[in-house]
Each structure stands twice: as C-alpha cells, then as structure tokens.
Amino acid sequence: MNPILVVDGVTKKYGGLTAVNNISFDVTPGEILSVIGPNGAGKSTLFKLISSFVPTTSGQVLFKGERISNLTPHVVARKGVVRTFQETTIFRSMTVRENIVVSHHLRSKASLLGFFLGTSVAREDEKTFGQSADDIIEFLGLQSIGDELASNLPQGHLRALGMAIGLATNPAVLLLDEPFAGMNHDETMHMVTLVKRLRDERNVTVLLVEHDMPAVMKISDRIVVINFGEKIAEGAPAEIQSNEKVIEAYLGSEDDAIGL
Amino acid sequence: MNIKKVVGTLVFLVVVLAVIPWAIAKSGRWDFYYTLTSVALLSIASAGVWLTFYIGRINIGQGAYALAGGYVAAILVTKVGINFWLTIPLAGLFCAGLSVLIGLPILRLRGVYFAMVTLVLTEVMRLATLALPITNGAKGITSIPLPQELSIFGLTLIPDFGTMANPKLAFYLTAVILMILCYFVLWRIVNSRLGHLCRSLQQNEELSASIGVNTAYLRVIAYSISSFFGGIAGAMFVAISQSIYPSSFQVTDSVNFMLNCFLGGLGYVFGPMLGTLVLYFGWDLLFTTGRYQLLIYSTLLILLILMLPNGILSLGIFNRKNPRS
Numbered sequence: 382m383n384p385i386l387v388v389d390g391v392t393k394k395y396g397g398l399t400a401v402n403n404i405s406f407d408v409t410p411g412e413i414l415s416v417i418g419p420n421g422a423g424k425s426t427l428f429k430l431i432s433s434f435v436p437t438t439s440g441q442v443l444f445k446g447e448r449i450s451n452l453t454p455h456v457v458a459r460k461g462v463v464r465t466f467q468e469t470t471i472f473r474s475m476t477v478r479e480n481i482v483v484s485h486h487l488r489s490k491a492s493l494l495g496f497f498l499g500t501s502v503a504r505e506d507e508k509t510f511g512q513s514a515d516d517i518i519e520f521l522g523l524q525s526i527g528d529e530l531a532s533n534l535p536q537g538h539l540r541a542l543g544m545a546i547g548l549a550t551n552p553a554v555l556l557l558d559e560p561f562a563g564m565n566h567d568e569t570m571h572m573v574t575l576v577k578r579l580r581d582e583r584n585v586t587v588l589l590v591e592h593d594m595p596a597v598m599k600i601s602d603r604i605v606v607i608n609f610g611e612k613i614a615e616g617a618p619a620e621i622q623s624n625e626k627v628i629e630a631y632l633g634s635e636d637d638a639i640g641l
Numbered sequence: 642m643n644i645k646k647v648v649g650t651l652v653f654l655v656v657v658l659a660v661i662p663w664a665i666a667k668s669g670r671w672d673f674y675y676t677l678t679s680v681a682l683l684s685i686a687s688a689g690v691w692l693t694f695y696i697g698r699i700n701i702g703q704g705a706y707a708l709a710g711g712y713v714a715a716i717l718v719t720k721v722g723i724n725f726w727l728t729i730p731l732a733g734l735f736c737a738g739l740s741v742l743i744g745l746p747i748l749r750l751r752g753v754y755f756a757m758v759t760l761v762l763t764e765v766m767r768l769a770t771l772a773l774p775i776t777n778g779a780k781g782i783t784s785i786p787l788p789q790e791l792s793i794f795g796l797t798l799i800p801d802f803g804t805m806a807n808p809k810l811a812f813y814l815t816a817v818i819l820m821i822l823c824y825f826v827l828w829r830i831v832n833s834r835l836g837h838l839c840r841s842l843q844q845n846e847e848l849s850a851s852i853g854v855n856t857a858y859l860r861v862i863a864y865s866i867s868s869f870f871g872g873i874a875g876a877m878f879v880a881i882s883q884s885i886y887p888s889s890f891q892v893t894d895s896v897n898f899m900l901n902c903f904l905g906g907l908g909y910v911f912g913p914m915l916g917t918l919v920l921y922f923g924w925d926l927l928f929t930t931g932r933y934q935l936l937i938y939s940t941l942l943i944l945l946i947l948m949l950p951n952g953i954l955s956l957g958i959f960n961r962k963n964p965r966s
Contacts (some may be wrong), residue, residue, distance in 0.1 A: 432851070458853035466851070472844040483837045487853035493862070496834035503834070550852050 383446075385410040385586050386431075386462070386554055390440035391450070393426050400426040402610040403440065408554070413580055413587045415601040417594070419630055423610040424590045425558075431588070432464035432556050433457040444554065459487060461553035465543045467562060473532040477542055480531055481517055484549035485510040517545050520582075521575065537568050544575070548583070555579065557589035561596045569593065573600045594631075598622065606630065657817050662810060674809040678881060680921050681816035682874045685823045687901040687913035689870030692827065694907050695836070696863045697843035698748065702759030703871045704895035705766035706736040710872030711885045712770060715782040718879075720775075725788040726799060729819075729876045736872030737865040744864040748857070763895040770887040781886035788880050802880075812881050819877060820914070823870055828910045830866070839863055904945060906952020915953055 384407035393401040401423045408414050418424050429435040431442050433452050442450040449457045454464075472480045488510070489496075491503035518527050521541045526534065531542060540560060547555050560576065561569045573596055579585050591597050597604060598618045606614040606621060608630040614621055621627055665673050686703050693700035710732035717728040747758045770776040787802040799815075802808045830836045838859055841849045850856050879885050897920065905916025923941070927934045949955060 434847070453855075454847075454850040455853050455855050458851055463853075464851050466848060470845060470848050472841050472848065474844060475840065479837070483834075483841050484852040486834075486838060489834065491834075493833075493835045493838075497829055499829075499833070507834070546848070546852060 387443040392439045394438045404612045406605050412602040414603050415597045416590045416605045418607040422608045428590045463547050463550045463552035464556040465547045471531045476528050478527045481514040481545050481549050482510050484546045487550050554586045561593040569596050674813045678813045678816045681820040684914045684917035686871045686874040687898045687917050689867035690898045691902045691913045692867045696839045699756040701895045702762035703898040704763040704890040706868040706871030707875035708766050708890040710736050710875030711879045714876035714879045715885045726791040729873050732876035733869040733872040737869040740865045740868030744861045748860040763892050767887045783884040785883045906954035909954040912952050912954050
C-alpha cells in the first residue's frame with residue numbers, strides 16, 4: 382500500500398543547534414504510528430514540522446504525494462492532516478458542543494457571506510454540523526457535558542475535547558501531541574481504547590508523539606524512536622522493546638554505568 | 642428568535658423612532674436632537690471597534706477611519722458633486738479598502754502592540770489630512786451643502802434637507818436608522834458562522850488555524866467591516882456639521898470608541914450602543930462640576946471597569962431579559 386504520509390529527510394536547525402536531523406519514515410494508511418524518544422530528543426519539533434506549524438530547514442513532508450511542509454497550518458488542515466494540542470488548547474469560553482460545531486469549518490459548503498445571509502446551503506450546513514457534532518460527542522462519550530463551558534472541564538475531558546475538535550475537521554491523518562501526558566493508568570487505558578476506535582471506526586490514520594512507554598507499546602502498530610534529533614530505530618513494538626540502541630537511549634549504556 | 646427578543650426589539654424601535662421625537666416636540670428641547678444624533682453616529686463607530694474586540698484585538702484607531710470617511714464624503718460632495726447619500730457607502734468602502742492595506746501588516750500583531758499601532762494610526766490620519774492638498778490643511782472643508790434629494794426613477798426616497806421645516810428631526814431619524822441597520826448587520830455577523838469563527842480567533846488563534854480557519858484572511862475581513870462602520874459614521878457627521886477639520890476626530894475620540902465598548906460590555910452586541918449613550922450623557926451631566934469634570938469622570942470610569950469588568954449589560958437586570966445578544 383502507498384504510504385499516506387512520507388517524512389523525507391526532515392531537518393530543523395535553530396541557529397547552530399540541530400533539533401531534528403535528517404529524519405525519514407513512512408506512515409501507512411490506517412495505522413497507528415508513534416514517535417517516541419527521551420526528553421529533549423526533538424519529538425515536539427518533529428511534530429510541529431509535520432503539522433507545518435514550524436517550517437523545515439531542509440527535507441520535506443508529503444501527504445498523498447503532495448508536499449505539505451512549509452505551508453500555512455490552515456492549508457495543511459484543509460488537505461486532511463490535522464493536529465491536536467496538549468490539554469489547555471481549546472476554545473475556553475464556548476461550550477463543548479460549540480467547540481465541536483465551530484470546528485466543522487472545513488466541511489462548509491456555503492461561503493461566509495452565505496452564512497451571513499442565511500442561505501439554504503448555509504442552513505443545511507449548520508444542520509449537518511449539529512448532527513455530526515452530536516455523533517462525535519456520543520463517540521467520545523461526552524454527552525453529559527455537552528453544554529458545559531469548556532473552561533470548567535477537568536483535564537481528562539479537555540483531552541477528549543481536543544480530540545473531538547480534531548475529529549470535527551474530518552481528517553485523513555490525525556496528529557496527536559502527547560495524548561497520555563499527565564494521565565493516570567485508568568485514564569491512559571481509556572484513551573488507548575479511544576484512539577484505537579478512532580482508527581477502526583472512523584478510518585483515521587494516527588501519528589502520535591508520546592513518552593509514556595507502556596501506553597505506546599499497547600497502542601502502536603509501529604514505533605519510530607528518536608534521540609538527539611536523529612532516528613535510532615523503527616519497527617513493531619516487540620522489536621523496539623528489545624532494540625539495544627533504544628534501551629541505551631532510555632537507560633544509558635553499560636559503559637556509562639561503569640563510568641559511574 | 643424568541644418572543645421576548647422580538648418584543649424587546651419592537652419596543653426599542655418604537656422608543657427611538659416615535660417616543661423620543663414626540664417627547665422632544667412636547668418639551669421643546671430641540672438641542673437633544675443634536676445630542677442623540679451624535680450618540681447614534683458614535684455608537685456606529687463603536688460597533689466597529691467592538692467587532693475588532695470580537696477577534697481579540699484592541700482597536701484604538703477608529704478615529705482614523707471616521708476622519709477618513711468624513712473627508713471622503715466632504716470631498717466627493719464639494720469637489721466632485723456627487724449626491725451626499727451615495728457618498729455614505731463610498732466612504733465606507735474607501736475605509737474598508739484602506740483598512741485592508743493597513744490591516745494586512747498590523748493585524749499580525751497581538752495585544753498591546755496592536756493597540757499601540759492603532760493609536761498611532763489616528764494621529765497619522767490627522768497629520769495626513771493636515772498635509773495633503775486635497776483636504777485643504779488646517780482650514781478643513783467648510784460650507785458643505787445639506788444632503789440633497791435622493792430619488793430613483795423620479796420617485797423621491799429622501800427629500801432635500803435644505804427645504805425641510807425640521808432638518809434636525811430628519812438628521813436624527815437618518816442617524817438612528819443607520820444605527821439600527823449597522824447593529825442589525827453586527828447582530829447577524831455575531832450569530833452566523835462568521836461570528837463563531839471570530840470567537841474562535843479571539844480565544845485561540847493557533848487552534849483556529851489547526852481546524853483550517855484562514856486566520857489572516859478572517860482578521861482582515863473583520864477589521865475591514867469595522868472600518869466600514871467608522872467610515873460611514875464619519876461621513877454622516879460631515880452632513881450634520883456641514884464641515885470637517887483634521888481635528889474633527891482625534892485620539893480622544895478613538896479612545897472613547899474603545900471605552901464605549903468596554904463600558905457597555907464586550908460580550909454583548911448592543912453593549913457599544915449603551916456604552917456610548919452612558920458615556921456621552923455622563924460627560925455632559927458632569928459639565929456642571931467645572932474643572933473637576935475630567936477628574937470625576939475618570940474616577941467613575943475606573944470604578945465602573947473595576948466593578949463591572951464585563952460591562953453594564955452584564956448586570957442581572959439586563960441578563961434576564963436579553964441573554965447574550
């Protein structure tokens with residue numbers, strides 16, 4: 382199968398510092414691929430490069446063969462690659478439902494003027510968005526808090542809302558930024574199930590960046606490991622678990638241990 | 642739309658279009674027409690500022706567009722000889738176009754930086770009208786004729802103001818109708834997808850971009866609508882005062898437009914209208930306190946903003962009747 386997303390020799394330099402160095406990997410349609418690495422490995426930078434929130438220094442990211450790196454974020458979203466943020470990035474003074482409805486923007490058939498004038502196409506759009514928002518609310522189990530103001534939500538729900546916002550755009554590829562950060566075991570397991578259902582029931586390809594190892598091992602079809610801005614391993618969870626380079630990156634090498 | 646809103650709107654229309662003119666005729670206080678006409682026009686300009694607040698930008702530059710709109714109308718009427726009524730939309734469009742050029746670079750700025758640039762804008766516009774040959778420098782443009790008759794296919798829509806027995810009433814009604822139209826447009830914007838997207842911008846621009854909103858484009862759209870309001874308010878002012886000078890709209894006016902929004906309530910479409918009314922009359926009522934006028938006025942404003950950070954309309958009595966509109 383042709384890859385849906387290709388990361389091709391992507392490099393990011395900040396002045397003399399190389400945050401991401403010549404990283405390449407492919408994402409197959411319908412898979413859940415995780416990028417992991419120790420703190421400061423360049424995960425976040427790589428994430429921003431893929432979602433085009435930061436321009437690359439060299440290399441490129443291709444979506445269905447089309448270059449998406451160095452475009453503005455809204456154009457990338459329009460093409461079908463949508464990112465989520467860590468918990469606090471939501472529309473705070475809207476209700477949960479309003480958050481999701483407004484995020485259907487990309488699916489509008491009517492123009493902004495059409496919405497202003499209240500044309501039949503625009504009214505049809507609003508109706509569709511409302512129904513789709515209810516679907517998403519049900520899918521994520523947020524029925525009880527649909528009319529709650531987003532700023533009043535606890536952390537776990539915020540993360541789910543972030544995902545709902547991403548889903549509302551109807552993405553082909555959803556990029557999740559540390560979906561398990563700050564979660565306890567139960568919440569993490571719930572989120573793992575949710576992400577899997579996202580892929581199975583909504584045909585979304587998922588690329589996530591994370592450092593919670595147990596969760597990543599459970600959720601991923603494949604894992605890419607980076608350290609000091611470079612890719613050090615790629616493979617199925619079982620392969621990664623026994624990969625020496627990975628163990629070294631996370632625990633330090635035996636030589637280091639002797640040195641201590 | 643619920644029944645309470647319909648009733649509320651009807652009551653408002655009856656009051657401004659019938660009760661107020663009746664009361665003024667009864668009491669013989671004709672000077673109130675000028676005051677209320679000013680309030681109506683200033684509240685149009687404030688409505689524009691409110692819309693820029695709605696996308697999360699503090700706009701202290703509305704005076705620049707009111708001034709520009711005023712000059713466009715004055716020049717078109719005196720030098721080109723166009724009917725005044727046509728100059729209102731032309732002044733609005735001129736300001737909208739100008740604001741696209743100005744907005745493209747400056748709308749990238751946020752918070753206090755954007756506010757500072759817009760503040761400077763008012764002063765730049767004043768200096769420009771002083772320097773340009775077409776605006777006639779400090780002498781301004783005076784003896785602008787009263788609005789002419791407006792007719793389509795021989796059907797008179799608006800009679801010649803010069804021949805009217807009571808042009809003050811005519812100006813008042815024109816300004817109020819213009820204000821009602823503008824607030825209707827604003828209300829439609831806020832309650833349509835355009836407004837929802839503006840709110841998303843106000844709350845989080847990055848997230849807004851990530852759901853596919855062209856944030857730069859949307860900001861410019863909102864800012865140009867805002868400036869359009871400023872332009873038509875300025876144009877209408879010219880017709881009433883029959884003159885315009887570089888000092889007709891200054892930094893103080895820009896600041897007042899912003900204060901009107903704060904005072905009325907940034908969360909309510911009709912906030913700037915109420916804010917303008919309260920602020921304008923508040924200032925006039927304090928006139929009797931002489932040299933303490935500014936001191937008392939400023940103290941009251943500070944107290945109001947401290948105690949009612951969400952504006953007058955956030956008070957309970959208004960909320961029961963008119964939740965978030």
